[in-house]
Amino acid sequence: MKTLILGAGYAGLAVATKMKPHPGLEALLVEQNAFHTFETRLHEAAAHNTRVTLPLAPLLRGTGVELEQASVEGVNLDEREVTLKDGRVLTYDTLVVGLGSVTNFYRIPGLAENASELKQLSDADEIFNFVNRAYSGEFKGVRDIVVGGAGLTGVELVTELAQRAELLSKARGLPPMNIYLVEAGPKILPVLDDALRGKAQRTLEDYGIHVMTGHRLMQATADTVTVQTPDEEQKIIPAGKIIWTGGIQARDILKGERLEKGPGGRVAVDDRLRAKGYPEVFVIGDMGLALNQEGKPVPTTAQHAGQQGRLTGKNIMRLAKGEDTEPYEPTTLGEFVSLGGLMAVGWMKLPWNQKLAITGGIAHVMKRASEWRWRASID
Ligand SMILES: Cc1cc2nc3c(=O)[nH]c(=O)nc-3n(C[C@H](O)[C@H](O)[C@H](O)COP(=O)(O)OP(=O)(O)OC[C@H]3O[C@@H](n4cnc5c(N)ncnc54)[C@H](O)[C@@H]3O)c2cc1C
Incomplete structure (x- = not known):
């Protein structure tokens, strides 16, 4: 059974590390980087340059899974073909897709062109370098940062940046930078209940972060963002750095006649996490639209991606041994x-x-x- 695992994020790496050598089972993990990124800690890397990666090769020892460091260009589910950026074409009997999500800029004018993201290590490096540059002696221009989106990523990022900026400001005797957190919705961290949100909100205010809920980001240029205030007025905020964390969508890389996609471009899967219409293809992590026991979409989190990966790894081993697979039962x-x-x-x-x-x-x-x-x- 020739098995391809695409992506070594929380989902794909969990699959690979649950596998064991087995006669007739041939497995290849295709990942663009030679390392796994702890995406849930990227905000720490952005503020403090913390190490948030792990080399993949040692993690695969004893699993029977080979590593191919390559970038996937496209997947044709009807032909069972995976095309790599270098032109090579791989075929499979069983495919696991865990290529994660990309930033959704919602076609806000100028945003994709002018905002940084926080999805991979290079994004974190870019933000880290900006903050350091902003506190160097020769820096001219606007030092302030505008972060769009007050979900988990946005809130974790601004708090960490505020700490770093305070440290640099004191150490280098330069005025503090303003950090704006712009959110169209009425509250920060909608996933939390009111008491916890209140605590988070107070912490943000203690850091001096300008929390602008009810403000819709309308446009971005290289050095400004335009927001619509709750009174429907337009306000321009000068920004040395704009970072957008306001939305994600599944990576759009799978093509297939029978493929079903749901909100955010996530691929509809059955209770074994197999793409509907393609029983040989597992789609897991941020790319898959798995449902919980109440029939609601499972959140796009590392926690659920890891659970799905571990189950899929075990299910592939069961398939290789001719055993029945187990259904997915998410827990938060x-x-x-x-x-x-x-x-x-x-x-x-x-x-x-x-x-x-x-x-x-x-x-x-x-x-x-x-x-x-x-x-x-x-x-
Ligand atoms: C700053 C931040 C904080 C977060 N905090 C939390 C948290 O506290 N708790 C939580 O549960 N979740 C958190 N999340 C969400 C979590 O990180 C994602 O839900 C999780 O990473 C999804 O796992 P995945 O395996 O689907 O995708 P990913 O982890 O994104 O992995 C996808 C992999 O595919 C590779 N890849 C992509 N495209 C290609 C290609 N074309 N060819 C080859 N390889 C490719 C990538 O390099 C990557 O290794 C956070 C996210 C961010 C950005």
């Missing part, structure tokens, strides 16, 4: 949002569907614990 163990340094807010799941709200240092430890769990699961 908790959600934590880091608020810079040792601060975080979130909740963890208790028995009988109860949630325990946690804030401060303990929430930070819980968030770190989920990252350690992930690290341990791929070793």
